[in-house]
Amino acid sequence: MNSTALTDIQKTQLSKLEKRLRHNVGQAIAEYNMIEDGDKIMVCLSGGKDSYALLSILMKLKESAPINFELIAVNLDQKQPGFPEHILPQYLDTLGIEYHIVEEDTYAIVKDKIPEGKTTCSLCSRLRRAVLYKTAKNLGATKIALGHHRDDMIETLMLNMFYGGKMKAMPAKLVSDNGEHVVIRPLAFCKESELIYYGELKQFPIIPCNLCGSQPNMQRQNIKRMLNDWNEQSPGRIESMFTAMRNIVPSHLCDSNLFDFKSIDSSSGVINGGDVAFDESEINNSFNNSTKHNNELNVIEVK
Numbered sequence: 001m002n003s004t005a006l007t008d009i010q011k012t013q014l015s016k017l018e019k020r021l022r023h024n025v026g027q028a029i030a031e032y033n034m035i036e037d038g039d040k041i042m043v044c045l046s047g048g049k050d051s052y053a054l055l056s057i058l059m060k061l062k063e064s065a066p067i068n069f070e071l072i073a074v075n076l077d078q079k080q081p082g083f084p085e086h087i088l089p090q091y092l093d094t095l096g097i098e099y100h101i102v103e104e105d106t107y108a109i110v111k112d113k114i115p116e117g118k119t120t121c122s123l124c125s126r127l128r129r130a131v132l133y134k135t136a137k138n139l140g141a142t143k144i145a146l147g148h149h150r151d152d153m154i155e156t157l158m159l160n161m162f163y164g165g166k167m168k169a170m171p172a173k174l175v176s177d178n179g180e181h182v183v184i185r186p187l188a189f190c191k192e193s194e195l196i197y198y199g200e201l202k203q204f205p206i207i208p209c210n211l212c213g214s215q216p217n218m219q220r221q222n223i224k225r226m227l228n229d230w231n232e233q234s235p236g237r238i239e240s241m242f243t244a245m246r247n248i249v250p251s252h253l254c255d256s257n258l259f260d261f262k263s264i265d266s267s268s269g270v271i272n273g274g275d276v277a278f279d280e281s282e283i284n285n286s287f288n289n290s291t292k293h294n295n296e297l298n299v300i301e302v303k
């Protein structure tokens with residue numbers, strides 16, 4: 001594996017960035033109680049920057065964690081044409097961690113079932129999930145860790161709002177759709193831009209994700225572009241959106257299953273600040289406060 005030596009500046013940047021990512025991952029783990037003593041965590045490794053970063057940061061955290069937990073890296077080789085099967089084993093051997101490469105020709109199934117030119121991602125992901133769940137069961141894993149990050153979660157929220165009529169994002173921790181596994185997303189508080197830079201500095205041996213020949217999900221790409229444009233015009237916008245996802249006020253939305261609007265009467269008192277949410281100054285102040293708070297968290301800028 002070829003790697004280029006880092007300059008002193010890059011080494012300093014890497015150390016600061018790694019510290020911040022570790023802090024963010026530690027914060028998410030604590031907030032959602034993602035990892036407990038005795039856990040056996042199956043870390044899903046796709047060969048993309050996010051899952052490499054996830055494994056690397058979890059390994060670092062394990063060194064200093066006050067609890068004991070195991071990490072097992074798992075990659076699913078879906079038999080896509082041109083998949084460089086030597087890359088992950090070569091990399092994982094250098095880490096000295098238990099790993100498994102599971103071979104399942106889901107590519108052939110997808111090609112067989114989906115007509116040429118149609119999107120293959122939905123069936124492909126379903127098959128991949130099924131294989132990963134089976135593997136977790138065989139390994140006796142108590143949790144499955146996935147490499148989705150903060151920006152994936154915000155994009156999913158927007159996708160669901162624009163195309164699904166639901167205010168729903170990607171859960172930081174939840175039970176899998178077959179009801180058997182706890183799925184965790186320890187990168188929930190990490191920014192994609194920082195994971196990209198981390199991947200560059202760490203020189204992860206990235207495996208391209210377009211080997212299957214499928215088009216990227218255009219809706220997600222459009223949302224990503226829209227969010228990045230907004231953020232360029234008004235820096236802090238994405239930050240504020242994620243803060244909002246952790247600060248939900250059901251009484252000021254419209255879901256009567258989530259909040260008992262029917263029982264409100266004049267004796268209910270002021271609920272969550274009362275009816276002031278449309279006041280311009282209120283919104284500006286809360287936005288400024290949230291960006292100020294986030295800026296304080298991000299004092300060590302690396303890029």
Ligand code: SF4
Pocket residue numbers: 120121122124125209210212213214215
């Ligand atoms: S891009 Fe290819 S490998 Fe990825 S989910 Fe879609 S079909 Fe599967």
